[in-house]
Amino acid sequence: MPDTSSYTPSERTVPTRSRERASYDRELVHALLDEGYVCHLGFVRDGAPVVLPTLYGRIGDRLYVHGSTGSRPLRMAGQSDPGLAVCLTVTHVDGLVLARSAFHHSINYRSVVVHGIAHEVVDEEERRTALDALVDHVVPGRSCDSRPANAKELAATAVIRLDLEEVSAKVRTGGPNDEPEDASLPHWTGVVPLVRGYGAPIPADGLDPAVALPDYLTTL
Template sequence: MSVAPESSAAPSVAATGTAYAPTARTVPTRSKKRAAYDRELVHSILDEAYVCHLGFVRDGAPVVLPTLYGRVGERLYVHGSTGSRPLRMAGEQDPGLPVCLTVTHVDGLVLARSAFHHSINYRSVVVHGIAHQVTDADEKRLALDALVDHVVAGRAADSRPADAKELAATAVLSLDLAEVSAKVRTGGPNDEPEDLDLPHWTGVVPLRPGYGPLVPADDLADGIEVPAYLRGL
């Protein structure tokens, strides 16, 4: 998965150093040794996933929505209908909508001898911050291109861009990568010493994402070849 390039249309958050600064909200209370703040690691986890979960509070109750996103430098973009809850709220509130955005990859099922020590190997990112509606036309187009290219790199240039009516029906939120942490678990089970002689299979079942054969649309015109960026998948 490639990342959309930096652009003057999307002001970049000042990225000092190679790591995000830990905060009270990004330091976990459990398994602190699994937490990481390295920018390259955070970016790689974000760039490899397709769906994030966006959490916010509405009328005093938590709401978490799955949605597509894209990254441009140190900024995430989340899209939705102009009538969706978070988009409306981000436009109504000043200085924006407090959110928590999460992304998770499950890399393996960890089967221990005891039920208590069963686990998963995973990579996750949690982003805290204030989401804002994107109102600048150039930044909005950049964000929508980034969202399309995040799904399949190269697709934005190989599709019709949104027209004025479609742009009016689509809203975009921006969220700066400032208060960010990653958390990773790798390796095998952590069984208790007294359980090592139990007669149960133990180990890791790896999980790996993959692509299936392409399925052309029923109305695809004859003679249109599969583009190189899709063959590369």
């Protein structure tokens, strides 16, 4: 049986530096992707790079991105054969790393970089499943508690798929890596953690007060 616990490193997914921070562990990659809300999708247009923030969803080893049928990357993926070369990156910033030396200042972060070819999804069943995954990525459980897309909305929406094959994670944790000879310098050194959380949900104008806050929001 092939080893499915890790992705296979490629020339593009082995970093030129800080190799000890790289990981190909499938479980870690999936967890980092599921924790994010927005990815940065890169593609090439007229020879120049374009990087746009966008929502995404994951089903197994497949990522989905959606948008208006008029949006550039989605149109380009649908019109290109065999698809659109993309790089999709998700990054979590966890802390500010203050070293005694300016040189060793850093950031604690966890990121995933996916290289591949994005294809337009045309199968209606896969499109619906992907759109549910996109909604459930924003709030798990939400796709069952909202009106599904109607024919007009589906026709206005393009979905592209990117398989997780050429993918790596990169993680920096822990304190600063100061030079031993800097140990007695009089500068504070350590990590300032960045914390994320949720504020109190804000009901939309006009929401019927009889509609209670759903459980999946109280346990976020």
